[in-house]
Amino acid sequence: xxxxxxxxxxxxxxxxxxxxxxxxxxxxxxxxxxxxxxxxxxxxxxxxxxxxxxxxxxxxxxxxxxxxxxxxxxxxxxxxxxxxxxxxxxxxxxxxxxxxxxxxxxxxxxxxxxxxxxxxxxxxxxxxxxxxxxxxxxxxxxxxxxxxxxxxxxxxxxxxxxxxxxxxxxxxxxxxxxxxxxxxxxxxxxxxxxxxxxxxxxxxxxxxxxxxxxxxxxxxxxxxxxxxxxxxxxxxxxxxxxxxxxxxxxxxxxxxxxxxxxxxxxxxxxxxxxxxxxxxxxxxxxxxxxxxxxxxxxxxxxxxxxxxxxxxxxxx
Numbered sequence: 001x002x003x004x005x006x007x008x009x010x011x012x013x014x015x016x017x018x019x020x021x022x023x024x025x026x027x028x029x030x031x032x033x034x035x036x037x038x039x040x041x042x043x044x045x046x047x048x049x050x051x052x053x054x055x056x057x058x059x060x061x062x063x064x065x066x067x068x069x070x071x072x073x074x075x076x077x078x079x080x081x082x083x084x085x086x087x088x089x090x091x092x093x094x095x096x097x098x099x100x101x102x103x104x105x106x107x108x109x110x111x112x113x114x115x116x117x118x119x120x121x122x123x124x125x126x127x128x129x130x131x132x133x134x135x136x137x138x139x140x141x142x143x144x145x146x147x148x149x150x151x152x153x154x155x156x157x158x159x160x161x162x163x164x165x166x167x168x169x170x171x172x173x174x175x176x177x178x179x180x181x182x183x184x185x186x187x188x189x190x191x192x193x194x195x196x197x198x199x200x201x202x203x204x205x206x207x208x209x210x211x212x213x214x215x216x217x218x219x220x221x222x223x224x225x226x227x228x229x230x231x232x233x234x235x236x237x238x239x240x241x242x243x244x245x246x247x248x249x250x251x252x253x254x255x256x257x258x259x260x261x262x263x264x265x266x267x268x269x270x271x272x273x274x275x276x277x278x279x280x281x282x283x284x285x286x287x288x289x290x291x292x293x294x295x296x297x298x299x300x301x302x303x304x305x306x307x308x309x310x311x312x313x314x315x316x
Contacts, residue, residue: 005216008059019162019175039223041130041146044137049191054134055148056184056209057158059177061129061222067177068128069225074098076120078247086243087234088122097241098122126155128177129222131209133184145221153198157185161203179215180208 045051060067072088089096102120105113130148132141161183164171176182184207188200209215227233235243 004062005219008219009212019173019178037147039147041132041135041141041148043135043187043189045189045191045196049189049196051187051189052136053132053187054184054204055187056131056133056182057148057176058129058131058145058218058222059179061224062219064224064226066225068126069228070124070126071228072122072124074120074122078249080247080249082247084120084244084247086240089234089237089240090122091229092231092234095237096122097237097244101244124152126150127225127228129225131218145218145223147223154187154201157198157201157203174203174206176203179219181206182209183207 041055043051043053058067070091072091073086074088075083075085077083084098086098088098090099098120099122102117106117127147127149130146132144132146135141158176161174161176164173174181174183176185183203183205186202186204188198188202190197190200209218
């Protein structure tokens, strides 16, 4: 339901209701193909891979009910040297050719095929509005509202703030998105084993983001989130299937893939930069694994569907 600012202000007294709604959404499942978009803020790291900034996650924009959206995508390089970087139709609850292809491979039961599935699995990303409180690398961003794309590690920090682990009496549930009782987030980036690590990141002590006039100003600058779930931003099933066949150097009749597929990991990789790299196509004809044996009953499909929708460790 759409709300105006006066209604939003009144919701301060009803924050527990909205807080409970947000907590409920954290139990549900969705990646976003990152593109050049000036609305997005990206933290900058130094030559050692370290970075620091302070941001504030913002409440739902006007006319929307959630402070984040979740989008699934696939990002991997095939034996041809070409990249497959696409939003997954599973985000919209539709059939997706990569998920179907991975399902067939998984159902063969062979470890080699399962490894391919893990390398081609879908990735989950979250998108929220944030206020950049402090960005020492780019101080011109301070005080501005941006979109922020983040992965499961940061999402888990948000979820833990909402539902702290039991047994810690000094930790009180907090709604990080609340303008009045939320908290700044200290984003600490380190390079660990070649990948970005956010384990040191943490929320500060809860405090209002500003007075009501400042809150209204910030809220009115927020970007719409639901557009990232608009079907027009997703390619059709046939387009995705054609691209998949091109990347894996297979035709429509082939139902297996090669063991040389290279993975692209979640939010630690700049998809666009990787896709633009000049990669020479392989001159070696891809090896084709044994044709999968697909079970006729629905039990295998049900098993795959359950696994494919597992937020914590999605293998597909």
